Amino acid sequence: MPILRSQTRLIYQVTRGIAFGLFGFYLLWNAAWLFSGVLPPSILTEATGIPCPTTGVTRGMAAILNGDWVQALLWNPLMPVYAGLLIYSAIVLGLQFIRRKRLVLRPIIARFWMLALTMGWAAKFVIGPQYW
Amino acid sequence: MAACYICGSEERPVMVKKNLSAGGWALFAVLVLFCIPLCWLPFVIDGCKEEEWKCPSCGVRRA
Ligand SMILES: [Zn+2]
Numbered sequence: 220m221p222i223l224r225s226q227t228r229l230i231y232q233v234t235r236g237i238a239f240g241l242f243g244f245y246l247l248w249n250a251a252w253l254f255s256g257v258l259p260p261s262i263l264t265e266a267t268g269i270p271c272p273t274t275g276v277t278r279g280m281a282a283i284l285n286g287d288w289v290q291a292l293l294w295n296p297l298m299p300v301y302a303g304l305l306i307y308s309a310i311v312l313g314l315q316f317i318r319r320k321r322l323v324l325r326p327i328i329a330r331f332w333m334l335a336l337t338m339g340w341a342a343k344f345v346i347g348p349q350y351w
Numbered sequence: 352m353a354a355c356y357i358c359g360s361e362e363r364p365v366m367v368k369k370n371l372s373a374g375g376w377a378l379f380a381v382l383v384l385f386c387i388p389l390c391w392l393p394f395v396i397d398g399c400k401e402e403e404w405k406c407p408s409c410g411v412r413r414a
Contacts, residue, residue, distance in 0.1 A: 231373040238380040242390070245383055263384050273386040312395060321369075322395050329396040336386065 270351040272339040276301065293350050297339035304332055360408035367405045375399030 248262055263271055279294035291298065308324060315322050324332075343351065354361045371379070375393040382390040393399035404413045 227373075231376070234373045234376040234380070235371075238376040238383065241380050241383045245387060271385045273388060308395075323397055324392075324395045326396075326398060329392070329398060332389070332392060336389070340385075 264351065268351075270340075270343040270348075272297070272336040272343070273301070274343055275350055293346060295339065295350075296342045296346070297335055300335045301339070304328070304335060308332075355406040355409060355411065355413065357411045358406065358409040360406055362407050364404040364413045365407050366402050368403050369397065369400040370403055371399060372401040375401075 245262060263269055264274060273295070275294035276298055279291040279298050282288075282291035282294060295301075308328065311324060311328075312322050355364075371393060375396075378393045378399055379390055382392060405411065406413050
């Protein structure tokens with residue numbers, strides 16, 4: 220039992236270490252790009268050419284500002300869903316924060332998020348690389 | 352319910368807080384890579400957390 224416990228602990232600490240490392244690397248990556256005056260590209264897309272579930276959201280928003288809804292949806296068809304979930308989550312978490320409660324989303328909302336991101340990612344491949 | 356392995360108290364352990372689990376940290380890492388704007392999600396999802404329990408008598412951490 221004590222051995223199992225320390226192994227679990229080790230896995231936990233390694234995973235957390237990797238997560239922190241990646242986060243730190245990402246911050247440096249963005250800082251470097253912004254410093255050179257360029258909008259930072261996504262690490263994953265840059266390294267592997269694979270799009271992310273949220274790839275195209277920035278360009279999609281630019282398209283909406285131009286009134287081009289079709290282009291916006293082609294850039295990222297899940298954008299309205301992301302927007303809805305984001306607004307809902309922000310309201311829920313904001314109220315919890317004001318009331319000094321523990322910040323937590325209901326499991327159904329958590330599932331909606333995961334589903335939306337998976338669908339958004341799949342949609343990138345269906346629409347094709349011209350919109351990556 | 353097993354007794355506390357330090358003080359032998361048979362009182363029910365109390366939940367002190369919820370921490371991100373190893374799986375939660377893994378999801379955080381994936382989100383950092385794939386979509387950083389949403390990397391906060393594991394921190395507000397209970398399924399990504401593990402509970403920390405304490406012996407109410409001596410305060411040692413318990414499973
Ligand atoms: Zn105890």
